Amino acid sequence: MKEKLGSNATFTGAGKGISYVGDCAYAYSGVVSVNQNENEMVVFQSPKGYIKASTMFNYISSAGTELYAFRIYFNGVQIQGTIQGRHDYESKFESDLKLIIPPLTEVKLTAQNVSNTESHDMIVSLTGRVY
Numbered sequence: 001m002k003e004k005l006g007s008n009a010t011f012t013g014a015g016k017g018i019s020y021v022g023d024c025a026y027a028y029s030g031v032v033s034v035n036q037n038e039n040e041m042v043v044f045q046s047p048k049g050y051i052k053a054s055t056m057f058n059y060i061s062s063a064g065t066e067l068y069a070f071r072i073y074f075n076g077v078q079i080q081g082t083i084q085g086r087h088d089y090e091s092k093f094e095s096d097l098k099l100i101i102p103p104l105t106e107v108k109l110t111a112q113n114v115s116n117t118e119s120h121d122m123i124v125s126l127t128g129r130v131y
Contacts, residue, residue: 016040018042
């Protein structure tokens with residue numbers, strides 16, 4: 001659900017949805033335990049204006065070398081995706097993806113461990129401007 005906040009708004013927490021401060025938009029998943037299933041990290045419907053945004057996937061728990069699939073869907077259609085490996089010393093994947101999100105579009109960002117069935121904590125952020 002869209003929530004429009006004024007310029008004096010404060011951060012109230014992470015979650016799957018999107019929030020707005022003025023003409024800026026943000027979605028922070030918070031910690032999600034990612035396993036072999038495709039895990040929904042962020043899900044929302046864009047507003048009447050389009051959003052120029054970027055996303056970033058990070059891990060916050062350490063667990064050797066594994067492969068993760070990151071996918072982005074618009075209205076149920078996958079429009080972007082990448083499979084990347086990570087090592088104990090890395091915290092950021094090469095996943096800073098730029099997006100133009102059309103008005104009134106259902107957006108879903110997912111993550112999946114495609115190496116094995118272990119679960120590891122990950123986060124995703126989406127930030128941008130509404131036009």
